[in-house]
Amino acid sequence: xxxxxxxxxxxxxxxxxxxxxxxxxxxxxxxxxxxxxxxxxxxxxxxxxxxxxxxxxxxxxxxxxxxxxxxxxxxxxxxxxxxxxxxxxxxxxxxxxxxxxxxxxxxxxxxxxxxxxxxxxxxxxxxxxxxxxxxxxxxxxxxxxxxxxxxxxxxxxxxxxxxxxxxxxxxxxxxxxxxxxxxxxxxxxxxxxxxx
Amino acid sequence: xxxxxxxxxxxxxxxxxxxxxxxxxxxxxxxxxxxxxxxxxxxxxxxxxxxxxxxxxxxxxxxxxxxxxxxxxxxxxxxxxxxxxxxxxxxxxxxxxxxxxxxxxxxxxxxxxxxxxxxxxxxxxxxxxxxxxxxxxxxxxxxxxxxxxxxxxxxxxxxxxxxxxxxxxxxxxxxxxxxxxxxxxxxxxxxxxxxxxxxxxxxxxxxxxxxxxxxxxxxxxxxxxxxxxxxxxxxxxxxxxxxxxxxxxxxxxxxxxxxxxxxxxxxxxxxxxxxxxxxxxxxxxxxxxxxxxxxxxxxxxxxxxxxxxxxxxxxxxxxxxxxxxxxxxxxxxxxxxxxxxxxxxxxxxxxxxxxxxxxxxxxxxxxxxxxxxxxxxxxxxxxxxxxxxxxxxxxxxxxxxxxxxxxxxxxxxxxxxxxxxxxxxxxxxxxxxxxxxxxxxxxxxxxxxxxxxxxxxxxxxxxxxxxxxxxxxxxxxxxxxxxxxxxxxxxxxxxxxxxxxxxxxxxxxxxxxxxxxxxxxxxxxxxxxxxxxxxxxxxxxxxxxxxxxxxxxxxxxxxxxxxxxxxxxxxxxxxxxxxxxxxxxxxxxxxxxxxxxxxxxxxxxxxxxxxxxxxxxxxxxxxxxxxxxxxxxxxxxxxxxxxxxxxxxxxxxxxxxxxxxxxxxxxxxxxxxxxxxxxxxxxxxxxxxxxxxxxxxxxxxxxxxxxxxxxxxxxxxxxxxxxxxxxxxxxxxxxxxxxxxxxxxxxxxxxxxxxxx
Numbered sequence: 001x002x003x004x005x006x007x008x009x010x011x012x013x014x015x016x017x018x019x020x021x022x023x024x025x026x027x028x029x030x031x032x033x034x035x036x037x038x039x040x041x042x043x044x045x046x047x048x049x050x051x052x053x054x055x056x057x058x059x060x061x062x063x064x065x066x067x068x069x070x071x072x073x074x075x076x077x078x079x080x081x082x083x084x085x086x087x088x089x090x091x092x093x094x095x096x097x098x099x100x101x102x103x104x105x106x107x108x109x110x111x112x113x114x115x116x117x118x119x120x121x122x123x124x125x126x127x128x129x130x131x132x133x134x135x136x137x138x139x140x141x142x143x144x145x146x147x148x149x150x151x152x153x154x155x156x157x158x159x160x161x162x163x164x165x166x167x168x169x170x171x172x173x174x175x176x177x178x179x180x181x182x183x184x185x186x187x188x189x190x191x192x193x194x195x196x
Numbered sequence: 197x198x199x200x201x202x203x204x205x206x207x208x209x210x211x212x213x214x215x216x217x218x219x220x221x222x223x224x225x226x227x228x229x230x231x232x233x234x235x236x237x238x239x240x241x242x243x244x245x246x247x248x249x250x251x252x253x254x255x256x257x258x259x260x261x262x263x264x265x266x267x268x269x270x271x272x273x274x275x276x277x278x279x280x281x282x283x284x285x286x287x288x289x290x291x292x293x294x295x296x297x298x299x300x301x302x303x304x305x306x307x308x309x310x311x312x313x314x315x316x317x318x319x320x321x322x323x324x325x326x327x328x329x330x331x332x333x334x335x336x337x338x339x340x341x342x343x344x345x346x347x348x349x350x351x352x353x354x355x356x357x358x359x360x361x362x363x364x365x366x367x368x369x370x371x372x373x374x375x376x377x378x379x380x381x382x383x384x385x386x387x388x389x390x391x392x393x394x395x396x397x398x399x400x401x402x403x404x405x406x407x408x409x410x411x412x413x414x415x416x417x418x419x420x421x422x423x424x425x426x427x428x429x430x431x432x433x434x435x436x437x438x439x440x441x442x443x444x445x446x447x448x449x450x451x452x453x454x455x456x457x458x459x460x461x462x463x464x465x466x467x468x469x470x471x472x473x474x475x476x477x478x479x480x481x482x483x484x485x486x487x488x489x490x491x492x493x494x495x496x497x498x499x500x501x502x503x504x505x506x507x508x509x510x511x512x513x514x515x516x517x518x519x520x521x522x523x524x525x526x527x528x529x530x531x532x533x534x535x536x537x538x539x540x541x542x543x544x545x546x547x548x549x550x551x552x553x554x555x556x557x558x559x560x561x562x563x564x565x566x567x568x569x570x571x572x573x574x575x576x577x578x579x580x581x582x583x584x585x586x587x588x589x590x591x592x593x594x595x596x597x598x599x600x601x602x603x604x605x606x607x608x609x610x611x612x613x614x615x616x617x618x619x620x621x622x623x624x625x626x627x628x629x630x631x632x633x634x635x636x637x638x639x640x641x642x643x644x645x646x647x648x649x650x651x652x653x654x655x656x657x658x659x660x661x662x663x664x665x666x667x668x669x670x671x672x673x674x675x676x677x678x679x680x681x682x683x684x685x686x687x688x689x690x691x692x693x694x695x696x697x698x699x700x701x702x703x704x705x706x707x708x709x710x711x712x713x714x715x716x717x718x719x720x721x722x723x724x725x726x727x728x729x730x731x732x733x734x735x736x737x738x739x740x741x742x743x744x745x746x747x748x749x750x751x752x753x754x755x756x757x758x759x760x761x762x763x764x765x766x767x768x769x770x771x772x773x774x775x776x777x778x779x780x781x782x783x784x785x786x787x788x789x790x791x792x793x794x795x796x797x798x799x800x801x802x803x804x805x806x807x808x809x810x811x812x813x814x815x816x817x818x819x820x821x822x823x824x825x826x827x828x829x830x831x832x833x834x835x836x837x838x839x840x841x842x843x844x845x846x847x848x849x850x851x852x853x854x855x856x857x858x859x860x861x862x863x864x865x866x867x868x869x870x871x872x873x874x875x876x877x878x879x880x881x882x883x884x885x886x887x888x889x890x891x892x893x894x895x896x897x898x899x900x901x902x903x904x905x906x907x908x909x910x911x912x913x914x915x916x917x918x919x920x921x922x923x924x925x926x927x928x929x930x931x932x933x934x935x936x937x938x939x940x941x942x943x944x945x946x947x948x949x950x951x952x953x
Contacts, residue, residue, distance in 0.1 A: 147199070148199050148202040149202055160252060182210050185210065186209060189209070189244050191251055193240055193244035196244070
């Protein structure tokens, strides 16, 4: 790969770039990832900004929808296998998590002294999510989980921030879908226990 | 938490989820192998799982959400099961899933509850048993029993049962929701009793009576569900012993099971009576007789077998405080007695039938005398273990009242000048109570194995209050003396010569606190002899705790010896001062032995032995005098042994064994006497080994080991016994090694390294 990494807020790169990098990475070119990451981060951040700005006007932030949108813009669907897609989301999930946590921290710092309202991420379908989960709390708990079981923490990140299915997460983590199901069930329970 | 413990808890939790709910608790305690921390972690996870399944579910986009219970195929509305069509899921129980279903061919207009047994159970066996039971079960026709209509196999080879569909709420929830009064609750319960009685007459035992199996219809009619199903689904009956080996228990709900069910003994109609008793208790008090916060399922199972439930009226008061006093008054007396009779551990001592239980309830409401009798004390106090638990429980009650009393006394002493006399009286009451707990009560439970922790709690609690009383009381020498004695007592328990709790630092702190108080008492000159004697004892104890190499130890022992010599000079015939001096001689001798100054040690030891022998020879001598002499025998014997006077040592060790055997015969429950004997036997064993008689040495150490193991198994918190067991294994390993028995030596060495059982 000869192309230098682009600065984070670089203009939208043509879909070909990301697609090519994604395929190369999936074929075993570890260096491709180095170039892929800033592209994904940059696009995600740009997209997220719009959503986060509209937060107060009652806009609900939908991280996974955002990731999907970015994916559609960056990757040429006709050229990639679904495994490539899974790996893209693997990268995007981490990026999305960092962007959201960063934003939440800034917002909390701004609000310091005022009444403490937790930053929550909500479901695309709020009816199904009676509870708001505090993002910073989730992030902290996930960090602790990572020290105990890194793979399980990564799984949560992939599913919550990347919107990966069980099969896609299995592909990224290189374990069977059955194991992913089990791990997921435990992760949900453990996080609930720790965060309640 | 470490990644390792996290991973272990995860595996057990996930495996537990694969099992029917009723089996999970038993499976978890079986898998944790006694690791209570692990067990608690898994239990919390399971609790959390059922409290909020799919915590993160809502965070996922709808497109990637899976079914709520991975692994278990969801039956979709419209699916055919035998002649039934599934309408929707209505429940998810331990044995499987329950669906609302209707007859596919519309031949049968009514709807049914379809119970589809979860995967993993022995389908063939269950169906076979069902076929043999179905005649009886289908013939059970009673207005308060949910009827079993049909059974068969689903397309994916799982057994299913079709039952009368009952729309209702479980008994306790229904009563809570309607704020049903006492008589209404009892009336419902009596109806349940008629259903149970009817089934028993038809030779069907329910085996799984619990509130969730008793539904109340909107019209207020209770219906008992799943009659006979527990037997059909009981893995024990199938000879499938894998359930037993894994879990040690079968598929029942421990919270409502009878002791004989927990113990896997024969189940009879009396088991249902017990379960009815639990339901009634919970129904009338809103408190479960055995389930408590922090109790693991294994704890509950143990409580079912061993713990006397509290009288319901008292349970209400404890749970609700003053607001429950009206309810408690209604329960106290007859109803307490009736419930406790249903809940007796021995099946033959419960009500003979559900009908008899119901009739006794009726008698109470009719104002006639009930047949239930209070459990007699000899029954409850019959067994040593139970008696012991009662004493400890009584002690805790006293300690609790002490805490309450002391708070009031301190408060009153601080402010109310006007009512100084009242405050003074309360103060004295608390002080008397504290003394009782600290000394009398403590002494009563002291020799009982298993009481170490209870003793420490008791003593430290009462001491804290004595101490605060002492601060408020000003210069009251009697009180200061009491507090000093309390500190000394606490130090004994923390890490005295028998080091029960193995906490030498705590013991040292307590001893120094006692010394500071005693020095103050002794300061004004002309100090009382008893205070000086106590001071010397504490100085020696501090010297011992510091050890021979500590620079402060010699001064402590020297001062003690000086005080005690002076005291005996004042009154040479006093047994108290003789004992005192002998003890200080012993302490100083031990100090020199520690420094390998055997000449000095031998001189001191001989003087000490002489004093103890004189006291023990007195006709008025007591058990502790014999203990002192036996200890002295061993100490002097060891010194002779060390200085190659083997014949002299042997005579002393043999005398010690004889004295200790006598003491143990006098008090067979005494852990101390048993440990003492084990060390006397061990001493003789080491002498045998050094004299070249290895097989005699092995026999003696084997006996010592057995004595110590007995103490350690009765009181796992006894550090003294645990260390003793390890040491005996070490010595036996050496002996076996020298005898050329490598494997036996290895085995002992391995056991010597085992952590406390």
